[in-house]
Amino acid sequence: MSVDGKTKVCGLIGNPVAHTLSPLIHNTLAKKTGHNSIYVPFQVESGEVQNAVRGAYALQVLGLNVTVPHKSAVLGSLVEIDELADKIGAVNTLVRVNGGYKGYNTDMTGLHRALLSEKIRIKDEEILLLGAGGAARAVAFMCAYYGAKRVYLLNRTIEKAEAVAREVNEALQTECIVPMKLEDYQKLPQKQFLAIQGTSVGLYPNSQEAVISDTEFYKRIHTGYDLIYKPAKTQFMKLVEEAGGKAYNGLKMLLYQGIDAYELWNQTKVTDETANEIYELLQEEMKINE
Numbered sequence: 001m002s003v004d005g006k007t008k009v010c011g012l013i014g015n016p017v018a019h020t021l022s023p024l025i026h027n028t029l030a031k032k033t034g035h036n037s038i039y040v041p042f043q044v045e046s047g048e049v050q051n052a053v054r055g056a057y058a059l060q061v062l063g064l065n066v067t068v069p070h071k072s073a074v075l076g077s078l079v080e081i082d083e084l085a086d087k088i089g090a091v092n093t094l095v096r097v098n099g100g101y102k103g104y105n106t107d108m109t110g111l112h113r114a115l116l117s118e119k120i121r122i123k124d125e126e127i128l129l130l131g132a133g134g135a136a137r138a139v140a141f142m143c144a145y146y147g148a149k150r151v152y153l154l155n156r157t158i159e160k161a162e163a164v165a166r167e168v169n170e171a172l173q174t175e176c177i178v179p180m181k182l183e184d185y186q187k188l189p190q191k192q193f194l195a196i197q198g199t200s201v202g203l204y205p206n207s208q209e210a211v212i213s214d215t216e217f218y219k220r221i222h223t224g225y226d227l228i229y230k231p232a233k234t235q236f237m238k239l240v241e242e243a244g245g246k247a248y249n250g251l252k253m254l255l256y257q258g259i260d261a262y263e264l265w266n267q268t269k270v271t272d273e274t275a276n277e278i279y280e281l282l283q284e285e286m287k288i289n290e
């Protein structure tokens with residue numbers, strides 16, 4: 001990669017940013033698609049987000065990704081916001097427009113694209129969503145936005161599931177999100193579901209844990225998608241597979257949130273072949289860091 005007077009700069013603001021895989025995704029994409037651009041992580045303290053975004057605009061920065069803890073705080077620094085990101089109330093991608101940046105949530109468009117790449121549909125599906133924290137809440141919005149028939153939102157704390165269901169149903173004028181207590185899964189309709197694992201349970205180093213351990217539950221799942229990608233095979237995924245279902249981790253979601261951002265910044269389309277090459281690099285990187 002050579003940097004010259006015409007190199008466009010993109011980056012990531014968050015804290016911490018030291019272990020991000022995004023530079024690998026974006027700098028490889030630039031090399032493979034022949035764009036003269038570079039991607040760098042910027043550690044930004046809470047309280048400095050507005051200054052960082054203003055400074056980036058002054059410096060002609062083409063686009064930014066935003067990660068924890070700034071995904072909501074950055075909303076006040078935008079001049080425009082995409083419809084889905086606005087509903088969710090969190091953005092992870094800023095695209096330079098006249099006078100500032102427009103915010104998008106490519107975490108969720110990326111998850112949708114990752115699912116489609118595995119031929120997993122959201123539209124008209126009945127889905128089990130485990131969790132009601134920040135990540136699961138965004139997934140609930142995504143499922144309703146892309147036309148899921150029903151989403152059973154299962155959470156340990158029922159009040160949180162109810163609050164998220166109310167919020168999503170109201171915002172998207174639907175009744176598709178149905179809150180449930182986690183231990184009430186026996187009351188689910190007798191059929192098979194796509195299940196999205198959106199809790200933090202099972203995340204490295206607690207790799208042996210799953211939010212539900214009863215094997216009976218896993219017989220209800222034809223496809224399990226875990227948002228976690230470290231470990232590469234979570235306990236949730238193992239239990240889905242042992243019960244005869246297909247299971248995926250969240251690494252493709254990470255890949256496609258990056259690809260969606262890259263496409264927005266560079267007004268380009270990344271081919272499936274390039275996407276697969278980057279996916280292989282990510283998998284290798286995960287193995288190295290195991």
Ligand code: ATR
Binds near residue numbers: 132157200201211
């Ligand atoms: P994130 O931003 O990653 O979603 P979060 O907002 O802290 O993180 O949410 C964590 C989610 O994991 C919640 O749904 C939480 O359930 P509660 O709302 O009942 O707290 C769920 N979770 C975490 N530890 C859990 C456990 N041991 N058993 C069941 N659910 C758990």
